[in-house]
Amino acid sequence: MNGSPADAPPLLAVRGLVKDYPGVKALRGVDFDVRPGEVHCLLGPNGAGKSTLIKCVSGVVEPSGGEILVAGEPLPPGDPAASLQRGIATIYQELDLVEDLNVAQNVFLGHEPRRGTFLDLARMRADSRALLARLGHEAIDPRTPVRALRPAAQQIVSIARALSHQARVLIMDEPSAILDSGEIETLFEVVRRLTDEGVGVVYISHRLDEIKRIGNRVTVLADGATAANGIAATTPTDELVRLMVGRRVEQLYPQRPPGGSEVLLEVREIQGLPFVRGVSLEVRAGEIVGIGGLVGSGRSELLRLICGIDQRERGEVVVAGRRLAPNRPDLAIAAGLGLAPEDRKSQGLLLDWDLTKNVSLADLGRFSHGLLNVRRERAAVRDQLRVLGTVPDDPDRLARELSGGNQQKVVLARWLLRECRVLLLDEPTRGVDIATKAEIYRIVTDLARAGLGVLLVSSEFEELSGICTRILVMREGEVVAEMPGAEATQRELLAHAVVPTAGPDLIEEIA
Amino acid sequence: MSAAVGTLRGRVGALQFQEYALGLVVIALFVAGAILKPDTFPTWDNVRNMLTQASIVGVLAVGMTFVIATAGIDLSVGSMVAAAGVFGGVLVDPGGGTLLFIAGAIGFAVLLGTINATSIVVGRVVPFIATLAMLSVARGLALLLNDKLPVGLLDLNGGSYGDPAAFSLLWFGTGKILGIPVSVWIFLGIVVGGWILLNRTRYGRHVVAVGGNREAARIAGVPVRRIVFSVYVLSGLMAGVATVLLCARLGSASPVSGNLYELDAIGAVVIGGTSLAGGRATMVGTFLGVLTFALIFSLMTQLDLSTEIQQVTKGAIVLGAVLLQRPEAKF
Numbered sequence: 081m082n083g084s085p086a087d088a089p090p091l092l093a094v095r096g097l098v099k100d101y102p103g104v105k106a107l108r109g110v111d112f113d114v115r116p117g118e119v120h121c122l123l124g125p126n127g128a129g130k131s132t133l134i135k136c137v138s139g140v141v142e143p144s145g146g147e148i149l150v151a152g153e154p155l156p157p158g159d160p161a162a163s164l165q166r167g168i169a170t171i172y173q174e175l176d177l178v179e180d181l182n183v184a185q186n187v188f189l190g191h192e193p194r195r196g197t198f199l200d201l202a203r204m205r206a207d208s209r210a211l212l213a214r215l216g217h218e219a220i221d222p223r224t225p226v227r228a229l230r231p232a233a234q235q236i237v238s239i240a241r242a243l244s245h246q247a248r249v250l251i252m253d254e255p256s257a258i259l260d261s262g263e264i265e266t267l268f269e270v271v272r273r274l275t276d277e278g279v280g281v282v283y284i285s286h287r288l289d290e291i292k293r294i295g296n297r298v299t300v301l302a303d304g305a306t307a308a309n310g311i312a313a314t315t316p317t318d319e320l321v322r323l324m325v326g327r328r329v330e331q332l333y334p335q336r337p338p339g340g341s342e343v344l345l346e347v348r349e350i351q352g353l354p355f356v357r358g359v360s361l362e363v364r365a366g367e368i369v370g371i372g373g374l375v376g377s378g379r380s381e382l383l384r385l386i387c388g389i390d391q392r393e394r395g396e397v398v399v400a401g402r403r404l405a406p407n408r409p410d411l412a413i414a415a416g417l418g419l420a421p422e423d424r425k426s427q428g429l430l431l432d433w434d435l436t437k438n439v440s441l442a443d444l445g446r447f448s449h450g451l452l453n454v455r456r457e458r459a460a461v462r463d464q465l466r467v468l469g470t471v472p473d474d475p476d477r478l479a480r481e482l483s484g485g486n487q488q489k490v491v492l493a494r495w496l497l498r499e500c501r502v503l504l505l506d507e508p509t510r511g512v513d514i515a516t517k518a519e520i521y522r523i524v525t526d527l528a529r530a531g532l533g534v535l536l537v538s539s540e541f542e543e544l545s546g547i548c549t550r551i552l553v554m555r556e557g558e559v560v561a562e563m564p565g566a567e568a569t570q571r572e573l574l575a576h577a578v579v580p581t582a583g584p585d586l587i588e589e590i591a
Numbered sequence: 592m593s594a595a596v597g598t599l600r601g602r603v604g605a606l607q608f609q610e611y612a613l614g615l616v617v618i619a620l621f622v623a624g625a626i627l628k629p630d631t632f633p634t635w636d637n638v639r640n641m642l643t644q645a646s647i648v649g650v651l652a653v654g655m656t657f658v659i660a661t662a663g664i665d666l667s668v669g670s671m672v673a674a675a676g677v678f679g680g681v682l683v684d685p686g687g688g689t690l691l692f693i694a695g696a697i698g699f700a701v702l703l704g705t706i707n708a709t710s711i712v713v714g715r716v717v718p719f720i721a722t723l724a725m726l727s728v729a730r731g732l733a734l735l736l737n738d739k740l741p742v743g744l745l746d747l748n749g750g751s752y753g754d755p756a757a758f759s760l761l762w763f764g765t766g767k768i769l770g771i772p773v774s775v776w777i778f779l780g781i782v783v784g785g786w787i788l789l790n791r792t793r794y795g796r797h798v799v800a801v802g803g804n805r806e807a808a809r810i811a812g813v814p815v816r817r818i819v820f821s822v823y824v825l826s827g828l829m830a831g832v833a834t835v836l837l838c839a840r841l842g843s844a845s846p847v848s849g850n851l852y853e854l855d856a857i858g859a860v861v862i863g864g865t866s867l868a869g870g871r872a873t874m875v876g877t878f879l880g881v882l883t884f885a886l887i888f889s890l891m892t893q894l895d896l897s898t899e900i901q902q903v904t905k906g907a908i909v910l911g912a913v914l915l916q917r918p919e920a921k922f
Binding site: 389409410412414419421426428429430431432433437442444445448450452454494 | 791797800804809810814871
C-alpha cells in the first residue's frame with residue numbers, strides 16, 4: 081500500500097464514545113478517527129463493539145456519552161439523516177437494496193432527481209451510469225433489476241448509492257464476507273479508486289490477510305474499548321490477534337479427523353436446476369467433507385436439496401440406510417440430518433425467541449408427552465449450551481442479543497440436542513472472529529471424531545484445507561474435483577473452482 | 592439494525608409487561624364503571640352479563656390468536672357464525688335434537704374453516720384475501736340456506752325460553768352452574784385449553800415458530816404447511832362453538848348475526864399483545880383483551896352512548912392497539 085497521508089486532518093473523529101444498554105456497556109470510551117484517502121481497518125472479536133460504533137457514527141443509535149466530530153463539527157446524535165447529509169455512508173453486510181427495483185432506482189432511492197413533480201428518469205440513469213463508471217464498473221446497466229446481479233455487483237451498486245450522497249467517509253461492514261477471491265480483487269480496486277479521490281474508508285473484516293493488502297491503519301476494539309488506536313496495517317498478524325483476544329490463539333486448526341468406513345449420507349445424481357446439476361457424494365461417519373467453490377456454484381443449494389428444503393427434481397438421498405422423500409425437511413431431520421444454514425439470522429434462528437426455544441425447536445418430542453415439560457427443556461438446553469461454550473449460556477436470553485459466533489453455536493446446539501448423525505454446515509464461520517472460529521473448528525472436529533458425518537460448505541479455501549478429511553470442489557452446479565484435505569492447496573482448489581473460460585473479473589458477466 | 596433496539600425491552604419479556612399493563616387497564620375500567628354508575632355497574636348481574644356477552648367473541652378470539660400467531664388472519668369468523676347457525680337450524684327444523692344442531696353447526700363451521708385452509712395452503716392465496724372471500728361466501732350461504740329468514744330453535748326446549756334442562760341447547764346459553772352461566776364456563780375452559788395448547792405443547796410452539804420465521808421453522812423440521820392449515824381449521828372449530836353459544840342464548844339462528852365479530856375478535860387479540868407480524872402470541876393477553884372490550888362497551892351502554900359511537904370507539908381502539916405494536920413504538 082502507499083503510505084497514509086498522516087498529516088491530513090481527520091474527516092471523522094470519535095472521542096471517548098460510550099454506549100450503555102441496560103446491563104451491558106457496549107462501548108466504554110472508544111477513540112477512532114478517519115483521515116482523507118486512507119483505509120482504516122476496524123478489527124475486533126464479535127461483541128467487541130464494532131457494530132455499535134458504526135451505528136453511533138451513522139446515527140442509527142444514539143451514544144450515551146463522548147463525541148463524534150465530522151470535519152471538526154459535532155455530529156447531531158441519533159439522526160441518520162444528519163450523518164448521511166454530512167457524507168457518512170454505511171454499507172451493511174446484509175445489503176439493503178430493494179431487489180425488485182433496478183440499479184438506478186436503488187442508487188437514488190429516497191433522493192430521486194425530479195423535474196417538477198415527476199421523476200427525472202433520464203438523469204437518474206445518466207447519473208447512475210456516471211457513478212458506476214467512477215467505480216470502474218460501467219458494465220453494470222442502470223436498468224438491470226438488482227435481483228439479477230451477483231452479490232459482488234450488488235455491492236458495487238451499494239457503493240454507488242453511497243457516492244450519490246457525496247460520501248466522504250464510507251463505512252463497509254464485512255464487505256468481503258459475501259465475495260469469492262476474484263470478486264474481492266474487484267472490491268479492492270474500487271476501494272483504491274475511492275481513496276485516490278480522498279474518500280476515507282472504514283473497513284471491517286475478520287480476514288486478517290485482507291488488512292495488510294488494503295489497509296493503511298488499524299484500530300482494534302476489544303470488549304468495548306480501544307485496544308489499539310490507528311496502528312500501522314503492517315503490524316504482524318500475531319500481534320493483531322493478541323490485541324483482539326487478549327491472548328494468542330494457540331492453534332487455529334485442530335488435527336483433522338481421519339474418517340471412518342460407515343457411510344452415513346449418500347447422495348446420488350441429485351438435481352435441482354438451475355443451481356445443482358446431478359451431484360453424487362458420500363459422507364462417512366467420522367469425516368468432514370468440505371465443499372469448495374465460488375459464490376453461485378451451487379453449494380448452498382446442494383445442501384438445501386439434500387435436506388429437502390428446495391424442490392428436488394431427481395436423484396436420491398439416503399441417510400443411514402433410509403431413503404428420504406423429496407421436499408420434506410421434517411423427514412430428513414427425523415432420519416438424522418441437520419442443517420446450519422448460511423444465513424443464521426434469517427434462516428437459522430428466531431431472533432426474538434429465547435435460546436431455550438431456539439435450541440429445542442427441532443426436538444420438542446423429547447420433552448413432550450402430550451404436554452411439554454418446560455423445566456426439563458430449559459435444563460437440557462442449558463447443558464447443551466455449556467458443552468459448546470456459548471457466551472452467554474443463559475437459556476433465557478434472546479437469540480438476537482448474541483454475537484454471530486455464538487448464534488452459530490446455538491444452531492449447532494440444536495442439532496446436537498437432536499442427536500443428528502449428519503451435520504450440514506453452510507459457511508459456519510462467516511462473520512465470526514478468529515478466537516470463536518478456532519472454537520467452532522474444535523467443536524466440529526470433535527463431533528466428527530465422535531462419529532458424526534459433517535458436510536461443510538465454505539468460501540474460505542484455507543478453512544477447507546485446514547480441517548476437512550476430503551474436499552469436493554463445485555463449479556456451475558457440478559462436482560468437478562475431489563482431493564484429500566491434507567494434500568489440497570489453495571491454488572489447486574481455486575484452479576478447479578473458476579470457470580475456465582471466464583476471466584477473474586466475474587462481475588463483468590452479470591445477469 | 593434493530594438488533595440493539597430489541598435488547599432494551601426484550602429481556603424482561605415485553606409480553607409479560609403488556610399483560611400486566613392490560614390487567615391494570617381492566618381493573619381501571621372496572622373502577623371507572625363503579626364510580627360512574629355505582630348502582631348498576633359493579634353488580635353481580637352486570638358482571639355476569641358482560642361475561643356472557645364476551646364469551647362468544649372470546650371463543651372466536653382464542654382461535655384467532657392461533658391464526659394471528661402464524662402471521663395470518665381470519666376475517667370470515669363472523670360470517671361463519673351466521674352460516675353455521677342457519678345450517679344447524681335448518682338441519683333440526685322439524686324434529687331434530689340439540690346434539691344434531693351442535694354437530695351440524697360445528698361441523699359446518701369446520702368445513703368452512705377447512706376451505707379457508709385449503710385455499711391458503713394448497714391454493715397459496717394470501718390469508719387476507721382467502722378469508723375475505725369466505726366472509727362474503729359464508730354470509731351469502733347464511734342468507735340462502737333459509738331464504739333470508741332466521742330459524743327458531745325454541746323447539747329444542749319444548750317451545751319456551753325459560754328454565755332449560757341441562758344439556759338442552761338453551762341451557763348452553765342461559766343455564767348456570769354454581770351461579771355462573773354455562774357459556775362463561777365454556778369460554779373459560781377454552782381459554783385455559785388454548786393457553787395449554789399454545790404454551791405447553793409441541794403444536795403451540797410450532798404455530799408460533801411458523802409465524803416468527805417460516806424459513807427457520809422449516810429448516811428446523813417444523814411441518815409448516817400442516818401447521819398453517821390447522822390454524823384455519825381450528826378457527827373454524829371455534830366459530831362453530833361460538834355459533835352454539837350465540838344460538839343458545841338467542842333461541843334462534845339468524846342469517847344476519849355475527850356481524851363484525853371478526854373485528855371484535857381480532858381487536859381483542861391485538862390489544863392483548865399478540866403480534867400481527869406473527870411469532871409472538873399470548874393467550875392471557877387475548878383473555879384480557881376480550882375483557883377490556885366487554886368492559887368498555889358495557890360501560891358505554893350504561894352511559895347511554897349510542898351503538899354508532901361504540902362502533903367508532905371500537906375501531907379507534909383497534910387502530911390504536913396496532914399503532915402501539917409497531918416495533919419503533921416499543922422503544
